[in-house]
Amino acid sequence: MTDSHSASRPTTPELQREIDRIYAVQLDHVTKDFGGGVLGLDDVNLGFRTGRISVLLGLSGSGKSTLLRHINGLHTPASGRVRVLGQDMDKLRRSELKSVRRDIGVIFQSFNLVGPMSVLENVCAGALGSLRGPRITLMMYPKAVRRGALEKLDRVGLADRAYQRADTLSGGQQQRVAIARALMQQPKVLLADEPVASLDPVSAHDVIDLLRQISAEDDLTVIASLHQVELAIDFADRIIGLRTGQVVLDRATAGLSAEETSQIYSSVSGTDIAEVGSSDDANIARAQMPKTGTEAAARVGAYR
Amino acid sequence: MSLVADRAAPAVVAPQRPRPSGNSTLAAIVLICLAAGAWSVWSLGIDLATIASSFDNAVGFFSRIVPLDFPEFGQTVSLVVETLAIVFLATLLSVVLSIPVALFAARPTRMGRGSQWTARTLIVFARAIPDLVLAIVFLRMFGLGATAGIIAMGIHSVGMIGKLYADAIEELDDGPRESIEALGGSRSQQILTAIPQTLMPQLIATALHRFDINLRTSVLLGYVGVGGIGLAIADSLRTLDYQRGMALAVIVLILCIVIELVSGSIRAALMASTGAKINGGTWVDRMFNRGRTPGVGDLILTPPWSVARFRRFASAAVLIVLTIAALWRVDVSWSALVAGLADLPQTVSLFFPPSTGGTLGNLVEQLLVTIQISLAATFIGAILAVPIGVLAARNVVANRAVHKSFRVLIVVVRGIPELILAIIFVVISGLGEVAGTLALAIGAIGLLSKLIADSVEETDLQVQEAMRTTGAGEAQVFFSATLRQAAPAFVAHIMYLLDTNIRSATLLGVVGAGGIGFLLLNASRVNQFDVLTMVLILMVAVVLLVEALSMWLRRAVR
Numbered sequence: 001m002t003d004s005h006s007a008s009r010p011t012t013p014e015l016q017r018e019i020d021r022i023y024a025v026q027l028d029h030v031t032k033d034f035g036g037g038v039l040g041l042d043d044v045n046l047g048f049r050t051g052r053i054s055v056l057l058g059l060s061g062s063g064k065s066t067l068l069r070h071i072n073g074l075h076t077p078a079s080g081r082v083r084v085l086g087q088d089m090d091k092l093r094r095s096e097l098k099s100v101r102r103d104i105g106v107i108f109q110s111f112n113l114v115g116p117m118s119v120l121e122n123v124c125a126g127a128l129g130s131l132r133g134p135r136i137t138l139m140m141y142p143k144a145v146r147r148g149a150l151e152k153l154d155r156v157g158l159a160d161r162a163y164q165r166a167d168t169l170s171g172g173q174q175q176r177v178a179i180a181r182a183l184m185q186q187p188k189v190l191l192a193d194e195p196v197a198s199l200d201p202v203s204a205h206d207v208i209d210l211l212r213q214i215s216a217e218d219d220l221t222v223i224a225s226l227h228q229v230e231l232a233i234d235f236a237d238r239i240i241g242l243r244t245g246q247v248v249l250d251r252a253t254a255g256l257s258a259e260e261t262s263q264i265y266s267s268v269s270g271t272d273i274a275e276v277g278s279s280d281d282a283n284i285a286r287a288q289m290p291k292t293g294t295e296a297a298a299r300v301g302a303y304r
Numbered sequence: 305m306s307l308v309a310d311r312a313a314p315a316v317v318a319p320q321r322p323r324p325s326g327n328s329t330l331a332a333i334v335l336i337c338l339a340a341g342a343w344s345v346w347s348l349g350i351d352l353a354t355i356a357s358s359f360d361n362a363v364g365f366f367s368r369i370v371p372l373d374f375p376e377f378g379q380t381v382s383l384v385v386e387t388l389a390i391v392f393l394a395t396l397l398s399v400v401l402s403i404p405v406a407l408f409a410a411r412p413t414r415m416g417r418g419s420q421w422t423a424r425t426l427i428v429f430a431r432a433i434p435d436l437v438l439a440i441v442f443l444r445m446f447g448l449g450a451t452a453g454i455i456a457m458g459i460h461s462v463g464m465i466g467k468l469y470a471d472a473i474e475e476l477d478d479g480p481r482e483s484i485e486a487l488g489g490s491r492s493q494q495i496l497t498a499i500p501q502t503l504m505p506q507l508i509a510t511a512l513h514r515f516d517i518n519l520r521t522s523v524l525l526g527y528v529g530v531g532g533i534g535l536a537i538a539d540s541l542r543t544l545d546y547q548r549g550m551a552l553a554v555i556v557l558i559l560c561i562v563i564e565l566v567s568g569s570i571r572a573a574l575m576a577s578t579g580a581k582i583n584g585g586t587w588v589d590r591m592f593n594r595g596r597t598p599g600v601g602d603l604i605l606t607p608p609w610s611v612a613r614f615r616r617f618a619s620a621a622v623l624i625v626l627t628i629a630a631l632w633r634v635d636v637s638w639s640a641l642v643a644g645l646a647d648l649p650q651t652v653s654l655f656f657p658p659s660t661g662g663t664l665g666n667l668v669e670q671l672l673v674t675i676q677i678s679l680a681a682t683f684i685g686a687i688l689a690v691p692i693g694v695l696a697a698r699n700v701v702a703n704r705a706v707h708k709s710f711r712v713l714i715v716v717v718r719g720i721p722e723l724i725l726a727i728i729f730v731v732i733s734g735l736g737e738v739a740g741t742l743a744l745a746i747g748a749i750g751l752l753s754k755l756i757a758d759s760v761e762e763t764d765l766q767v768q769e770a771m772r773t774t775g776a777g778e779a780q781v782f783f784s785a786t787l788r789q790a791a792p793a794f795v796a797h798i799m800y801l802l803d804t805n806i807r808s809a810t811l812l813g814v815v816g817a818g819g820i821g822f823l824l825l826n827a828s829r830v831n832q833f834d835v836l837t838m839v840l841i842l843m844v845a846v847v848l849l850v851e852a853l854s855m856w857l858r859r860a861v862r
Contacts, residue, residue, distance in 0.1 A: 074482070099488065108483060113483075117497075117500055118607060119606075125497050129488025134490075162604075181483075181487075
């Protein structure tokens with residue numbers, strides 16, 4: 001526990017590159033102060049492995065969204081370091097930030113589609129990061145982009161809705177359109193902030209299945225926040241519990257017993273803190289211990 | 305106990321007693337406002353006796369205006385078309401000016417704090433300077449005719465349209481814009497992708513609303529030499545030809561009501577179509593999209609000619625045609641425009657330095673009269689308009705016939721331009737403050753009642769339901785749920801009325817309804833432009849004071 005808090009950073013560029021290859025997203029002593037003594041994030045140290053699905057669990061206000069917003073630079077930390085795809089987010093210039101964001105797809109709880117715009121145009125908007133200049137109608141997008149968008153729509157099963165207004169779709173369909181939009185970026189990392197919180201259980205499962213399938217097919221690093229524990233266990237390779245901006249739980253989902261599941265409930269909701277003690281935490285951390293030398297070095301660099 | 309648990313223990317913060325809100329200050333200010341209103345009514349000598357005694361005048365007036373002398377049909381159409389063309393171009397100009405101003409002024413789209421502040425200030429000043437004054441300035445610059453009126457109304461309207469656009473942008477869901485930001489879109493991409501289509505219905509509705517207002521203003525601008533029906537009315541009344549003047553006024557009245565109804569129905573259609581389904585086939589789809597089904601199989605990459613797309617293209621075409629037609633009709637003199645702009649420094653120098661014309665006492669006295677008129681008119685107007693507005697709300701009065709007929713009353717009163725009311729009252733109760741006050745007070749029914757009715761209808765019905773389930777009577781529900789929810793809106797609307805009335809009171813002075821407006825007109829007639837500047841500075845100061853007061857009140861009453 002103690003050494004994971006020592007801020008020794010890897011010294012050689014080779015080592016750093018190796019770590020960047022293994023961990024798409026790294027958070028190093030990240031603290032976010034919202035002013036008035038409110039800590040959005042409190043000394044968070046996390047490394048997200050490339051190609052894995054991680055789920056952040058926690059009540060509202062626990063810091064899940066804040067954490068996600070740090071990863072694509074919508075928030076900047078008060079202290080600490082956020083490193084995404086080998087780039088330190090706080091050291092980037094505006095144009096560099098834009099190019100990193102192009103590699104990070106984001107899915108929102110409220111879908112954030114432009115309601116009166118057609119479904120296809122909404123998906124095309126996903127390519128804006130790599131296009132120059134504003135586009136105010138569908139016909140202003142290059143033909144290749146429109147074709148790509150239609151293919152992405154087909155992938156999420158909504159090609160027949162291409163020319164319908166986005167706000168005439170159901171919630172589950174809108175979220176699938178939002179996923180198609182994110183796919184237009186050909187992202188390496190996909191962030192999903194409560195992607196199914198506004199959906200009914202059936203649509204929620206559909207969206208989660210779709211995300212899982214896409215993650216596997218495109219080798220995407222997915223970081224999602226959820227508040228349904230079963231859905232999270234079903235979906236993720238790894239679960240991270242947050243409470244008042246602190247990491248209170250971190251473990252792999254493989255081989256969870258029913259008892260451990262109920263412990264996750266209580267640790268995340270904060271009803272029974274004692275049951276998920278540091279010994280458990282340490283065990284989990286040990287279970288995830290790296291096997292190779294470089295990974296071990298990475299661990300010393302405080303990336304769990 | 306573990307380290308994790310220790311860290312997780314939340315810091316204990318003692319519950320803070322909320323600071324007492326400024327209730328006593330609020331009550332004092334409201335009382336002062338009410339007292340000022342009542343005092344103004346009393347000091348202007350408005351009482352039932354005065355109104356009753358002018359009854360004979362009214363009878364005399366009506367005997368002088370019948371039979372109404374309508375101009376021949378061709379001339380009427382020509383006047384109406386000229387007026388509509390001026391108003392159309394003025395509104396279009398103000399929309400074109402307002403869009404960038406609003407983008408700079410709104411928080412999500414601003415370029416920086418400095419430019420946001422500048423844009424907000426521009427909007428406030430555009431509102432504070434009456435279009436009449438702007439018209440006088442521009443008439444000096446560009447000569448008599450439509451150009452000055454178009455530019456004057458176009459600039460003054462930015463005060464309302466720019467503000468409403470900026471508010472609308474701020475009220476939009478920021479999510480879509482943020483999602484474009486998150487995927488690496490540039491600032492302009494964020495704004496132009498997320499905002500235009502979402503904002504379009506509101507954009508058009510606001511423009512139509514302003515069109516109604518500018519139509520009324522254009523009549524007034526006739527008095528200083530801008531063309532159209534207003535000029536014809538001013539000419540007839542100057543020669544005491546009441547039969548012709550009132551006939552033209554009736555035409556204006558009909559025009560206003562027709563335009564109000566047309567724009568109202570367009571606005572309603574716009575609002576209804578947002579969120580409506582546009583998929584599915586209509587005859588338009590069948591005509592343009594024979595055998596087309598969008599899908600990835602045949603890779604159709606152009607949107608089909610849906611009703612919505614057809615309507616978009618048709619509207620754009622109509623807008624362009626109307627603009628060309630209006631420009632052609634009012635015959636904007638481009639050379640005068642350029643010459644006027646070239647002479648700008650010289651024109652500006654005419655207005656500076658501000659001068660009192662040697663009668664500061666008189667100026668201040670007349671300014672106070674104008675303030676009294678607006679206070680009294682707001683006071684009487686509120687007394688008349690609040691009950692009417694409440695009765696017109698369909699969630700207060702269940703009887704359809706009752707609330708509908710009050711709605712119709714509001715529309716009819718709204719249709720009557722305040723200028724026409726002022727002219728009538730000037731003739732009935734003689735030149736002076738009483739005429740202006742009564743005209744504005746009646747006009748308040750049109751403006752305030754509608755706003756009151758709308759905000760009562762906007763209250764959360766579920767709260768009322770909840771109260772009913774506890775066994776509260778209808779009156780209890782009204783006072784505890786409906787009125788309480790609508791109270792902040794009431795305050796805001798009444799302050800808005802006061803704010804409008806100060807400017808209207810100034811303008812109505814032009815037709816002899818008392819106050820500083822008459823001095824304004826005189827100063828411009830004898831080319832005392834430096835006095836005009838002085839009057840303007842005084843007025844802007846008053847308007848800004850009222851604005852500050854109303855902002856404070858709106859924050860206090862929540």
